Amino acid sequence: MLNIDLHSHSSCSDGTLTPGQVVARASERGCKVLALTDHDVLLGLPAARKAAIEHGIHFVDGVEVSVSWDGLTIHVVGLNVDPDNAELQQGLASVRSGRMRRAEAMAADLLRAGIADSLPGALAFAGNKDMISRTHFARFLVESGKVKDIKTAFKKYLVKGKPGYVPHQWADLNDVVNWIRNAGGRAVLAHPGRYQIGKARMQRLLVDFKAAGGEAVEVVTSNHTPEHVIQFTRLAAEYELLASCGSDFHGPGEGYADIGRLPDMPGACKPVWHDWAIVN
Numbered sequence: 001m002l003n004i005d006l007h008s009h010s011s012c013s014d015g016t017l018t019p020g021q022v023v024a025r026a027s028e029r030g031c032k033v034l035a036l037t038d039h040d041v042l043l044g045l046p047a048a049r050k051a052a053i054e055h056g057i058h059f060v061d062g063v064e065v066s067v068s069w070d071g072l073t074i075h076v077v078g079l080n081v082d083p084d085n086a087e088l089q090q091g092l093a094s095v096r097s098g099r100m101r102r103a104e105a106m107a108a109d110l111l112r113a114g115i116a117d118s119l120p121g122a123l124a125f126a127g128n129k130d131m132i133s134r135t136h137f138a139r140f141l142v143e144s145g146k147v148k149d150i151k152t153a154f155k156k157y158l159v160k161g162k163p164g165y166v167p168h169q170w171a172d173l174n175d176v177v178n179w180i181r182n183a184g185g186r187a188v189l190a191h192p193g194r195y196q197i198g199k200a201r202m203q204r205l206l207v208d209f210k211a212a213g214g215e216a217v218e219v220v221t222s223n224h225t226p227e228h229v230i231q232f233t234r235l236a237a238e239y240e241l242l243a244s245c246g247s248d249f250h251g252p253g254e255g256y257a258d259i260g261r262l263p264d265m266p267g268a269c270k271p272v273w274h275d276w277a278i279v280n
């Protein structure tokens with residue numbers, strides 16, 4: 001099957017490699033079609049596209065947008081978006097604008113828990129200071145010896161109910177899907193198996209996503225179990241959504257899957273790329 005990876009991050013958001021390095025790694029590992037989908041930012045796309053041409057692989061302009069839906073944070077990937085689209089650029093700028101304030105509040109909270117200087121510490125890991133994220137705080141907590149790894153940093157400090165967690169209002173689902181569609185892209189519900197919601201709420205999410213204009217769902221992604229793959233293959237068919245796949249690569253040894261090593265998508269799925277000229 002075609003080695004295709006439609007979800008990855010660079011140092012323009014919370015990945016550790018530059019866009020050019022992400023593309024080089026994808027190419028080395030046999031990936032033929034790659035989307036860079038940095039959180040809330042399009043900054044890395046031109047450099048990634050240039051590198052993809054040099055390496056002879058197909059490149060898909062992407063983004064992963066942070067959304068608040070029904071009190072939950074969810075992620076919506078946009079594929080084949082126009083990086084020059086002004087409405088999308090402005091929308092993403094508005095999503096990013098609250099990040100520094102949230103980071104300051106997180107640092108204040110961590111200080112109360114006895115951890116000093118976490119904001120400069122986190123910023124030192126941010127390749128793009130405009131896109132400061134919890135991942136950068138996690139890397140600081142590991143580096144300063146507070147926790148042994150990124151996973152523990154999230155478990156002990158950066159999730160709901162722990163010091164260092166600050167709730168945040170992200171973008172509206174309808175707005176985000178509209179930005180993506182108006183920029184010529186296709187909206188994909190990212191890693192649905194990661195949302196800790198029951199069956200009824202998942203169905204409501206799929207109904208709302210589809211009503212907003214969403215067209216696809218990630219069926220194969222790094223922390224989907226084989227059961228998730230079966231579940232979302234079925235739900236995609238039921239809700240007439242296309243299926244996508246992506247590693248959610250953040251960097252070598254960063255916990256999520258590495259680029260170009262995903263299980264095949266089940267044959268029953270209709271791939272999000274079924275009508276893309278570059279793969280057909």
Ligand code: AMP
Pocket residue numbers: 014039066132133134135150151154155250255
């Ligand atoms: P933010 O958008 O700043 O809230 O950060 C979200 C990012 O944190 C995600 O994109 C992941 O890269 C990372 N993340 C969230 N939860 C975990 C976790 N349990 N373990 C490792 N990384 C996580």
Ligand code: MN
Pocket residue numbers: 009014039135250
């Ligand atoms: Mn991330």
Ligand code: MN
Pocket residue numbers: 064075190191
């Ligand atoms: Mn995500």
Ligand code: MN
Pocket residue numbers: 007008009064248
């Ligand atoms: Mn991601």
